[in-house]
Amino acid sequence: MPKAYVFTRNGGPEAEALVEQDVPVPGPGELLVAVRAAGVNPVDWKLRTGYVRPGSAPQPFPTVFGSEAAGVVEGVGPGVEGYAVGDEVFGNPVTGGYAEYTLLPVAVTAHKPAGLSFTDAAVLPVAAATAYDGVRQLDPVPGSTLLVTGAGGGVGSAVVQLGRHVGVHVIGIASADKKDYVESLGAVHVESGDGIADRVRAAAPDGIDAIFDLVGGDTLRAVAPLVDPARLISAGGKPLAVALGGAAVARARNAAVLEAVADLAATGVLRAHVTRTFPLAEAGAALRAVESGHTRGKIVIEVTG
Template sequence: MPKAYAFTRYGGPDTEALVELDRPRPGPGRLLVAVRAAGVNPVDWKIRGGLRRPGETGERDFPSVLGSEVAGVVVETGEGVTGFAVGDEVFGNALTGGYAEYAVLSDRLAAHKPAALSFTDAATLPVAAATAYDGVRQLDLPSGATLVVVGAGGGVGVAAVQIARAFGLRTVGVASEAKKDLVETFGATHVASGPGWTERVREAAPDGVAGLYDLVGGEVFPEAAQLVADRTKLITAAAPPEEAARLGGARVARLRTAAVLRAVADLVVSGDLDPHVTRTYPLERAGEALRHVEDGHARGKIVIEVAA
């Protein structure tokens, strides 16, 4: 039976296990994919802890496979699927969990993988890179404007500063001192996080801040809002919608479309976006991969590679 890495109840790492499950069947509008690579994201362990995505109702069936993004090869298509065929190399959001030998994708949330894009890099794009892309496009800043990315050292932040640069924006990345080299590598002006960070941003952007993309939330978000004169150019992927609205800003509007997946893939192929995969693990060590992200030690994207 196919293997998968799942959690058996809500809780901590002790709920995780490598299990054998029946091969999923694709329903109408669905693709069954033989997984070649799965991205690892903070949202994975948060879901294991009980986080519900917007619109989710009811309880999960356990064991529940971890993982939100995959790249692989189509092995079966469901009724009504058009544009995809068995043998196609694809990537997208996993509906049945991604840390597995097989995963089901929606044909609306999947895209063809360009030949020049590796499975490993493709598996990093549907969550972090797509979120970054949606946010930068939502801000719609003119070329040459200054965008501040708060939390620029994380997966979404690293993608956001690169995508902003590809759109002709100047970026200021707020991150820990330990991630200074990482932020500067991708073309952003680094500003150290911590007490006094807003003043340091003002010094780094003497002509003003045209837009701000918050990826931290908490106490940092209200401080960040003070940097933006036009609050319609204040967005967050971390603070609750009501907090964003109170400050005059908005949550990032996730489009979740194949068009966005194709756009970020094209940026990788063109050299404008480096997925920055720093470590890979086999499926049998998926728990180690998730610990690396959950413990905050990752300095780039972590990917689980599944043998063909």
């Protein structure tokens, strides 16, 4: 039987397990996909602890980890058009991506460009799409200055690249050990920690025009006064951003956005920056790496189907 990495209850890593499960059956509007790669995101371990996405019901146990996946279509559900067995696709699974087989709804699925690897495609549905939605929401003017908190992470690195692509000057806040990485993306690095607001002012003497926050907490509190609240959005500290007069990143969550980020990745505008990969059998180690909060770029679980 095919394998999947799940959590059997809410809690810590002790609730995780590699199990065997039946191959899921695609319903209306769904694709059965043999997974080749699955991106690892902070929301994955947060769901294990009991976090429930706004507007969603608590998930039944066992729940397969994984919010993004890429693979090959093995079956097509009723009413599906535009996809066939053998197509290479990526998207947001409804039955978890840390598995040999999953279901992808066509509403949040796109064809994988031929020149893009499964590993790189697997990190687009959450990180790159969030970055794309947020940059489009801010709609920064070329030549303006964008501050990105958490610039060394999966979403942050995508925000930096997309900002540079539209002609924006980007300042990226990240830890000291990510300085070279953030600068390689085209941003001016500012070290996180106490005194961050003063360091940002020094790096941007003409001021900051917008903030894309990915960490929340004390960092967001410190830098929020640097901009008009209407120019502050967050995917990492949404309640705090709203309390400060800003807004949450407005996610589109549709196939059109996935197609757009795939085109950007295929043409080299958006580099995935996958820094580590793990086999499905070591999914727990992949989660621990992301849960530590110190990873740079993206981590991917590579699945051999």
